[in-house]
Amino acid sequence: MTKDPLAALVPDLAATSGKPGHPALQDDVVILGGGLxxxxxxxxxxxxxxxxxxxAPIGEGASSAWAQGGIAAxxxxxDTTEAHAKDTIAVGGGICDEEIVFSMTREAxxxxxxxxRYGVPFDRDLEGKLVLSREAxxxxxxxxxxxxxxxGRAIMDAVIAAVRATPSIRVLEGFVGESLIDESGTVSGIIARRKADGRRFALRAGAVVLASGGIGHLYEVTTNPNEAAGQGLAMAARAGAVIADAEFVQFHPTAIDIGRDPAPLATEALRGEGSWLVNRxxxxxxxxxxxxxxxxxxxIxxxxxHNEVAAGMGAFLDTRAAIGAAFxxxxxxxxxxxxxxxxxxAREPIPxxxxxxxxxxGVWTDARGRTSLAGLWAAGEVSSTGVHGANRLASNSLxxxxxxxxxxxxxxANTLPANATAQREPLPEPCAGPAPSDIDGERIAHLRQIMTRHVGVVRTGEGLKAALAEIAALAEGCHDIDCANMLVAAKMVAAAAYARRESRGAHCRSDHPHEEADLAHRSRMTLSDADxxxxxxxxAVCANAPAPMLEDAR
Structure with missing residues (x-):
């Protein structure tokens, strides 16, 4: 692989691990992400x-814990698993991997x-049967x-308790993934930074699993926790991984509009129970x-x-008739x-x-969760398995x-010999670290505005051009690896949205309002393709940019 364009922001821990000042840890499997x-x-x-x-402490920085509706099965x-699969495919805009969808619903x-078995207290009726909701x-x-x-919270609480009780699982909380360690085209570990003191560690692994969540915090208005900022996607892209379907971002229709960041969610189950959407x-x-x-x-x-709000009419979820005092x-x-x-x-509509x-x-995977890079797997929202296509069916994420x-x-288990004696060196005690950079905080705030304005619910070619130009401008002189990773993730989304000149599922181009038959397929690109x-x-951006900004991460 050629030089990583962000390598200057990260020490070469792959080469120096184990030397003074560059501690190396080794384990059998390293998983980045403490969500479901x-x-x-x-x-x-x-x-x-x-x-x-x-x-974050496990369960606190993961979107899984915030899922309100539940898990579809x-x-x-x-009901039948075939009907579940057909509903998933119908919503997916014609580009779901149907074989993957059917296999997922059969396993549900x-x-x-x-x-x-892990102790999740799913709702049951008086006969002991599971209580099921209908969603969009x-x-x-x-x-x-x-x-x-x-x-989401109940599932995570039960799974966390099981993890805490499992001696083979070590949880390192307060560690931010920065880069993948790549050796001769094979991922062999992760470079991570401890938030408490900024110290970096090279964690060697026989297998690396990305489970770092999504990209919601790239946007100004999101239901996602701050940690969902595209870090894992960017790490994989910089290492040369194939990214699939990056243009398809689902906007939940009913975030509660009360000015909070992240925005609280009015679960889809409310509409499933008969609540209405009304304007002012x-x-x-x-x-x-x-x-x-x-x-x-x-x-839809x-x-x-979005159209009602843009027209000044506002939008409100009226639950009074459907749910009323029982809310x-x-x-x-x-x-x-x-x-x-x-x-x-119970008395007024919810804005x-x-x-x-x-x-x-996300990061493209096959049916087994393998990415395009040897030694790297991906699961959860950071991945793109082909299940969702252009639009996710409600409650299929968990x-x-x-x-x-x-x-x-x-x-x-089938491909990696077990290592029962994996080295587990203790970490030194944490100490106070430096405050985040005000400059990069401003860059991140600007980036979130760009993504909301130009790469949001409705997009145009000119807006996407503007987004790409502004993202490239923000990348110049960026000295913070977290901000730089966010910019890489944003560039992947904006570039994929610019390249797909049609409207399909969650990707809406007002200048290309119809589906195009020759684009009825998933998109795949690397970071070099995005550049x-x-x-x-x-x-003009490329003509004036320094060469390192355009270098391929492979």
Whole structure:
């Protein structure tokens, strides 16, 4: 591979690990990410030694814990895994990998059984049967939930407890992944920084699993935690990995519009129970948009809300007739967010707007979770498996996370000899570290504005050109690796969106409003491909840029 354009920001720990000042740690498997995909994979790998790296305490910086609806699985008597697959494909805009989709839905009941064994307290009725909700574009009630809107938190709590009780799993909290260690085209570890003191470590591994989450925090309005900023995607792209479907970003239609960052979520289950979307005049604006009205696919609902807000009419979720006084008991998480802002959903509509919620794109993987780089697997939102296509079916994200985490664990077990004596050196005590750079904080705030304005719910070719030019300008003189990784991730998304000159699923181009038959396929690109697209879109940027900015990361 040729030189990484961000290498100057990271010491060559691959070459110096073990020398004074550059401690090296070694383990059998290293997993970057403490969300559901990473922790589930670690549990499935037990008793093989595993180290899990996570920027926040496990469960606190992961989107998994914030999932309100639940996990989709065909587990009722009247439902089938085939029907679940067909609903997924229908929403996916014609580019789902259908074989992968069918295999995922067939595995869903087994993964629900796994979660039950780990102690997840899924809601049950008086007969002991699982209580199932219906969400947008599902033909059946098949979303397994906890406490109405607390599935993500409850699932994570149970999985975290299982991880804490598993001796083979070491969790290193407060560590940020910066780069992949690449040797002769094979990923052999991760360079990570301890947040407490800024000290970097090279963690060697026989296998590396990226489970670092999505890209929501690249946007100004998002439902994702701060840690979901595209770091894992950028690390893989810089190492030369193929990135797939990066242009497809799902905007949740009903983030609660109360000025919080991240924005709290009004779960889709509210619309599944019959709540209405209305504008400031009290009109149900979904009536003339789609036959399914409020239960239309997320991209359609998000654009309808976007249009109402842009027209000055506002958008509100009216739950009074459907749920009324029972709201606080049935949806305590949403109720708490509303009441903190002085809103009583039992008496008044909830103001909503679209927010960056889920990335269908990510690091390309095959059916086993293998990426295009030897030694590297990816699971969860950082990956692009082909399940979601151009638009994700509601509550398929947690399902995809556990299905592919289990597959990766099995694939590693089949291909990597177990190392029961993996070296586990203790880390020194942390100390206070330097404050973040104010300059890079300004860059990040500017980047989030760029992505929201030009790479958001509705896009144009001119806007995407502007985004690419501004991202390239922000990259010049960037001295912070976290900011630099965010800029790489943003460039991948903007370049893919510029290249797809049609509208499909969550990708809406107002200058190309229709689907194009010859583009009915997934997109794949490397970082060098994205740089080539940038040069095509904004030739002046490339003509004036220093050579290192355009170097291929492979």
């Amino acid at each position: 995909a990473g922790l589930f994979c670690a549990l499935k790998l037990s008793p093989r030694p595993v180290t899990v790296l996570t920027a 065909a587990v009722s008597e009247g 009941p087994e993964r629900i059984a796994d979660l039950l 574009a599902h033909s059946e009630r098949r979303v397994v939930r906890v406490g109405g809107d607390g599935a 005049a009290g009109e149900r604006f979904m009536d003339g948009v789609h036959p399914l009205k409020e239960l239309a696919p997320r991209d 609902v998000a654009r309808a809300i 606080a008991d049935r949806y305590p998480t949403v109720s708490a967010s509303c009441r903190a802002a002085g809103i009583d959903p 909503v707007r679209p927010a960056a919620h889920y990335h269908m794109g 399902l995809e996370a556990v299905v592919f985490a289990a597959r990766i664990a099995q694939d590693i 080539a697209i940038l040069c095509e879109a904004v030739p």
